[in-house]
Amino acid sequence: MQWKVKISIKLKSGVLDAQGKATHKALLAIGFQKxxxxxxxxxxxxxxEGDSRTEVEKQIQEMCQKLLANPVIEDFVYEIGEL
Amino acid sequence: MQWKVKISIKLKSGVLDAQGKATHKALLAIGFQKxxxxxxxxxxxxxxEGDSRTEVEKQIQEMCQKLLANPVIEDFVYEIGEL
Incomplete structure (x- = not known):
C-alpha cells in the first residue's frame, strides 16, 4: 500500500527561533504592526510504501529521530493518510 | 482580539525541490528504502491582533504575497484560530 505522510517539525517552546525573530522584524518593517x-x-x-499504518508510523518516528528532526530542540507531529 | 495563524508554504508541484531530493537520498542511504x-x-x-477574522485573513494574504512566500514558485494555505 502507498501512504502519504505530513510531518510538522517545530522548535520546542523556549528555544530561540532566530529565523522567526528576523521574519517578525521584517513584517513589522513593512507595516504589519499587529x-x-x-x-x-x-x-x-x-x-x-508500507504494509500497515503501524509499520509506517514506526518508520516515520525513526526517520524523525534519526534524520528529519533534531529531538534535542525540535518537536514533531505527523498525519498519515492512505493514497 | 488575538489570533493564531498557521501558514503552510509549499513549492508548487512541478517545481524542483532540491532540499526534498537531498533528504530523500539521505533517507535511502540510512536504510529507509520504502x-x-x-x-x-x-x-x-x-x-x-485583529478586529475580525476577515481583517486577519486580508493581512495574512498580503504578508504571504509580499514576504513569507514566493508566489512564483510557492503556494500557501492557512488556518486562522482565535486565541
Whole structure:
C-alpha cells in the first residue's frame, strides 16, 4: 500500500527561533504592526510504501529521530493518510 | 482580539525541490528504502491582533504575497484560530 505522510517539525517552546525573530522584524518593517510573534518550522511531505499504518508510523518516528528532526530542540507531529 | 495563524508554504508541484531530493537520498542511504518522494516546505505560526477574522485573513494574504512566500514558485494555505 502507498501512504502519504505530513510531518510538522517545530522548535520546542523556549528555544530561540532566530529565523522567526528576523521574519517578525521584517513584517513589522513593512507595516504589519499587529504581528506579535512568529515561529518558523518545517513541513515535510513523504510518499512511501508500507504494509500497515503501524509499520509506517514506526518508520516515520525513526526517520524523525534519526534524520528529519533534531529531538534535542525540535518537536514533531505527523498525519498519515492512505493514497 | 488575538489570533493564531498557521501558514503552510509549499513549492508548487512541478517545481524542483532540491532540499526534498537531498533528504530523500539521505533517507535511502540510512536504510529507509520504502520512501518514494520527499517534498519540503515551511510552516509559519503567527500570533497577531485583529478586529475580525476577515481583517486577519486580508493581512495574512498580503504578508504571504509580499514576504513569507514566493508566489512564483510557492503556494500557501492557512488556518486562522482565535486565541
Amino acid at each position: 504581528v506579535q510573534e512568529v515561529r518558523i518550522g518545517k513541513l515535510i511531505e513523504l510518499k512511501l | 520512501v518514494q518522494e520527499v517534498r519540503i516546505g515551511k510552516l509559519i505560526e503567527l500570533k497577531l
